[in-house]
Amino acid sequence: MVPLNAYLAVGAIMFSIGMFGVLNKKSGIIVLLSIELMLNAVNINLIAFSRFGFYGNITGQIFTIFTITVAAAETAVGLAILIAIFRNKGTISITDLNIMKR
Amino acid sequence: MLENAWLVPLFPLISFVLLVAFGRQLKEGAAYVGIVSLLSSFIVALGILFERLGHDAENYIQNFNWLTIGDKTLTVGFEITPLNALMLFVVTLVSLMVHIYSKGYMHGDERFPVFYTYLSLFTFSMLSLVISPNLLQAFIFWELVGAASFLLIGFYYFKPSARSAAKKAFIVTRIGDLGLLIGISLLFWQVGTFEYAGVFEAVEQGLVEPGFITLTAILIFIGAIGKSGQFPLHTWLPDAMEGPTPVSALIHAATMVAAGVYLVARTFPLFEASETAMYVVATVGGFTAIFAASIGLVQNDIKRVLAYSTVSQLGYMMLALGSAGFIAGVFHLFTHAFFKALLFLTAGSVIHAVHTQNIKEMGGLGKEMKITRAVFLIGALAISGFPGLAGFFSKDLILMSVYESGHVTLFWMALIAAVMTAFYMFRLYFLVFSGKPRHNANVHESPKNMTIPMIILSLLAIFAGYIEFFGFGEWITNNGVIAEEVEGPKWIMYLSIIAAFGGIALAWLMYGRDNKVKTGEPRGLHKLLFNKYYIDELYSTVVVRPYTIFGYVLKFFDKYVIGGLVQLSVWFSKAIGKIGSRLQNGQVQAYGLITIIGLVLLLVSLTAGRLLG
C-alpha cells in the first residue's frame, strides 16, 4: 500500500510548482492554469485524507467535488475576464496590467 | 460695626459688577453708581474707625474656609486692627474724593463708564487687601490692585506710550510680587499657616530659624519694593503717569503704592525679629528717598515730578519702618496720602486747564486758578514739612526714629532728601503758578466737583498731623506691635524746619525771583539726573535686550535644531516609504510574491524551533 506520505508529497510538490507559476508566469492563461494546478494539489490531499486520514470518510470526496465545481466556475469567469481584457487592451500579459498602481 | 467690615469692600464690588453689566447704557451716569457706592463704604469705614477708636475696643477677626487641600485649610476673612481701620478710612476717603473729582475731569471721555468700572475694581481690591487677615488673601488682592492699576495706566489705550507704561508697570511689579509669593510660600511650609497671627506667634515663640526669618522678610520686602516703587524697581511708577491724573492721585500716590509700606507695617513683627531685614528695609528706603528726590529736582513733566516725589516719600516711610519707627512710618503714610492726592488733583486741574504736562509751557496760572493755586500751595508746604502742616509732624517723627536707631548716614540722607523735597515742590509752584504765562491756552478755574474734593483734601493736609497729639502712637501700636513712642532731641525738629525753608528759599532764588526758564540741553550732573541716572537704559541693555536676543536664539534653535530633528525623522520615514512604494508597483504578482515571502518568514519564524530542534 502506498503510504499517505507519498500522496501528500506529490500534492505538496504540485502545489509549490503551481504557486511558482502563479507568481512568475506572464501569460494570464498560464496563471489560471497554475491556479488549477494548485487546486488539483489540494484535491489530492483531500482525497488522500479521505482514505487515510485520522477520521477517514467520504466527506473528503464530496469536498473535492465542490472544489472542482468552484474551479470550473473560476476558470470560466477567469477566461471571460481575460478575453474582456484582451479586447480592451490587446494583451493578457500580467505584467502589463498595472492599473492598480494608478 | 466691626463685624460688618466686609461691607466696605462689598459696595465697590457691587458697583464694579453693575458697571460691567450696564456701564454702556449708563454713560456718564456711571459716576453716580461709583460715588454712591464709595460714599456708603466711606460711611461704614468711618463707623468702624470710630468704634475702633474706643479705648476698650478689641481687634476683630473673622475667617471662612475657602479651600481645603489635603490636611491644610486656606481661609478668607477680614480683620479690623487700628492699622486696618485707619487704612480703610484713608482709602475710602481718598477714593471718594477721586470719584467725585473724576466726574469733572473725565467729562466727555467716550470710555467714561469704563473708567469708573476700573476705579471700582481698584477700590474693591484695595479695601479687601487692607482688611485681609492672612498673607494669602493679601497676596490675592495685592495682585488685583496691580491689575487694576495696569488697566488704569493703560486707560488711554490708543497711545503707544500708555501701552508700554501699563506693560512696564505690570511686569515690574510682578517681579516684586514674585518675591512676595516665594516669601509667603516658604513661610507657609515653615509655620503651616498664612494667618498673620499664626505667623507672628511662630516667630515670637522662636519656632522659625533666624536666618529663615531674614530670608522671608526680605522676600516679602521685595514684594513691597515692587509695589511701592522702591529702588531698584521704581522705574514703573513715573511711567505710570500716563494714566488719567485722578488715577495717579488715587493709585500712584495715596493708596496702592502705599500698599508696600502697609504690607511691611502689617508684617512688622516678622521684620522686627530680624535685624538684617530691618537694616535692608531702612537702607533701601533711605537710598530711594534721596535717589528719587534728586531725579525729581530736574524733571519738566509736572506729574513726573510728583511721581518721583511719591517714590521719595515712600522711601521715607520705608526708612522709618526699617528704623523701627513703626508709628512714624504709618503716620507718614497717613498724612502723605492726603497731601499727595491733593497735589495730584491740583496737577490734574492744571493739566485740565492748559492741556500740557510740561511745566516749561505753563507759568502764571495763579491768576485765573486761585483755588487751585491755594490748595497746591498748602500741599506743597505740607509735603515740604512747613511747621504746623501735616507733613511736618510725620517727617519730624521719621527723622527722630532714624536718629534714634543710630543710622547716622541714613539720617543725613533723609535730611538732604527733605531739602530736595522742598526745593522741587516749590520749583513746581513757581514755574506753574507765578511769573508770566508761557502758554496760549484759555485758562479758567476747574468746575466745582473738581475743586471741592481738592479743598477737602487740603483741609486734611493741614490738620491730619495733629492726631499725633491725641494718642495716635499709642492707639496704632495696640495691635501688639512693640514700638515705643519716640522722643528725640529737639534740635532735629529745628533742623527739619531749616531744611524745609532752605529748600523753599533755594527754589525761590532759582525760579521764583526772576521766573526764567533755562533752555538748552542739560549738561553734566543735570543731564544725569534728567535722564534718571540712565536706569531705564541700563535695564534695557542688561535685561531686556539679552532676553530678546536669547529669545531669537531659542527661536532659531526651535526652528532649525528641533525642527531639523523632525525633518530628519520625516526624511527617514520618507525613505522607508520610498522603499515600500517601490514594492507597490501595481503588479499583482509582485504583491502575491510579497505575501508569500511574508508567509514564509512567518512560518519559518514560528516553526524555527521545531525545524531546527
Place this chain on the structure above:
Amino acid sequence: MTGEYIAFFIFALMAISGAVLMLNLDRVIHMVLSIGLSFIGVAGLFVLLKAEFLAFVQILIYAGAITIMMALGTMMTSQHKEDKKLKRKGHTIFAILGATIIGLILLNGIRTTSWPNEAANLGEDNVIEIGMAMFTKHVIPFELASLLLLVALMGAIVLAKKESDK
C-alpha cells in the same frame, strides 16, 4: 503490492512532469496540453485512492473541459508564445525561493508527522456513498454550488460578450 507502487510512481511522475513541462515550454498551447497530462496523472492517483468516481470527474472536467477551454482561450487571445522579453530577475529568484521554501516546509511537515497507516473503508461502490452523502448531508451546499455555476455561466457570458450595442 509492487504493482500499486509502480502505478503510483507512474501517475505521480505524470502529474509532476506535466506541471514542470507547463512551466518550461515555449508555446502556450503546448503548456495547455502538458497540463492536461498532469490532470490525467492526478486522475490516476485518484483511482489508486479508491476514488473512482472522482477520477472520472477529474478526467471529464479537468482533462476534458478545462483544458479545451484553455486551448480555446489561448486561440481567442492569440497567445502563441509567452512574452520572454521582460526579465524580472529578482522577482523570479524570489518566486523560486518562496515556492521552494513553502514546498520544503510542507514536505518537512509531512515527513515529521506520524500519519495513521490504516485505510478507511469507504464502501465497495463509493458512487452510492457519495450520492447518499451529497443528497442528504450536503444538499444545501450542493444546491448552492449549482447556483454558483449558474452565476458563473451568466457572468462569463456577460464579460466575454462583445459590447456591440454601445
Place this chain on the structure above:
Amino acid sequence: MMDSIGLLTLITFSPLLGVLLLAFVPSNKAGTIKLIGVLVSFIPLILSFVMFSSFDSTINGMQFVEDFDWIQIPLADNAMIEFKYSLGVDGLSMPLVVLSAIVASMSAIAAVNMIKKRWKEYFILFFLMQVGLYGVFAAQNLFLFFIFFEITLITMFFLVGIWGLDKREDAAFTFLLYNGLGSAILLISFVVLLMSAGYYEGANGTTIFTTDIQTIIFNLNNSASPYELLGVGVSDAIKYGVFFALLVAFGIKVPLFPFHSWILKVHYQAPPPMSMILSGVLLKIGAYGLFRMNYGFFPEITETFSTLLIILGIINLFYGGILAFVQEDMKMVVVYSSISHVGIIILGLGAMNSFGFQGAVFQIVSHGLLASLFFYIVGVMYNRVHTTKFSELGGMAKTMPFTSGILLTGALASLGLPGMSGFISEFLTFLGLFENRPILAAISTLGVVLTTVYLLRSVLNVTYGPTAEKLTHVSDARSVEMIPMVVLVGFVILVGVYPAILSEPIQATLQLFLTRIGG
C-alpha cells in the same frame, strides 16, 4: 456591576444621536445642520452636569461604574483574554469629562461661524470625535482607552486636514505622524502590561488576561505575584521600560519638550473650533494619561523620577515662555503659551503632594478653558481680518471693545491673576513645589514673569495702541459669537473665586494617589 445603561454610556455615546439625525438632513441645509450640531453637543454637557452634581466627593474610587463582558478570546484550556466594556469616573476623570463637554459645546457654537464648507461631514466627524473624548476619560480598561484614544486621533486628522487653513494637509499628516507614533508606543506598553501584569484568577482556576486598569494597578503594586506567565514577570526592567514608554507616549500628547513641534503646525493650521478642542481637551489626555497610568501603575518609580518631571516642567514653562515672547503672530503666541502652561501641569505632578496634584488638576481645567478661549478669540479675529500677525494688528479695543476686553481678561487669567482659575492652579502648584523643593520652585516661579511678559506684549500689541488699518472697519462680536467667550470666562471666574467647586470632588482621589506614593 450594573445591568442597565448608565450615565457614562449616555454621555459617551449621545453624540451619536447627532450623527443619526444628520444622516437624514440633506447636506445643503446648512442651517439645520448647524442647529443639530449645536443642540446635540449640549446633551453631553447637560448630562455631565448631572453627573457632576450627583458625584460623591467622599469616595476615592470609581463611580458611575459600568461593567459589561465584551470580548473574550479563549487561549488554551486554562486561560483567556478578556476585554471588558468598563466605564467609570473618579475625582480625576470627572472634571475632565465636564471640561470636555464644556469645550466641545463651545466649539460647536464656534463652528457655526468659523466652518465655511461641508458642514454635514464636519459635524458628523465632530460628533464621532466627541465619543472618543468622553470615552477616553471614562474608560477603565486600557483596551477601551486605546480605542477611544484612536477615535479622537483619526477624526481629528480629518477635521484638521479638510477644514484647516492653507497648509492643512501638511498639518494633518504631522499630527498623524506624531500621534501615531505616540499611539504605537502606547499600544506596545499596553500589550506589555497585559502580558506582564494584566491577569487575575477567574472561576474554575482559569487565568484571565485583562487590561482592566484596577487589576493592573493591583498586580503591579502587590509584591511578588505568584504568576510568571509566559516567562514574563513584572521585573524592574519592564516596569522602568513601560514607565518611560508611557512617559514618551503621553509626553508627545502633552506635549513635552522636545516633542512639541507638532502642535506648532497643527494648532496654527487647524480650524479654530478644532484648535479649541485640541488645546482644550486633547492635550489634556496626555496629562491625564500621565497621572492615571504613570502615577497609578508605578507610584514608586514616579516618585524616584519626580525631579526629572519637575525639570521637564520647568523646561516646558521656560521654553514656551521665551519663544512666545519672540513670535510675531498672535496665534503662535497662543500655541507657545500652551507649551509653557502645560509645564505647570507637569510641575504640579512633580511636586508629589496634595497641593501640587490639586494645582495640576486645576491647571488642566484652567488651561483647558483658557486655551480654548484664546483660540476662539483669535479665530474671531481671523474671521474678520484674515490675519493674526502683529504687524497688521493693533488698537482692536477701539472697534471691538467686547472681544478685546475678553481677550485681556483671558490674558490676565492666564498669567495668574487672582479671582480667576489661572491663579489657583499656579499658586497651588508653586506652593506644593515649595514644600520639598524650594530651589526648583523658586526657579519655576520665574516662569510667571515670563508669562506676564509675553502675554502682555502680545495682547497689548493687538488690543492697545493706534488702531490698525485692517481693524478700522470691523464690527465687534455678534451675540452668537459672544456666547463661548462669556461662558468660558464665566467658568474661569467661577473656578477662580470658588475653587472648592473643583477641589472638593478631586480631593479624595488625589489623596488615594498620594497614599500609593507614600507606600
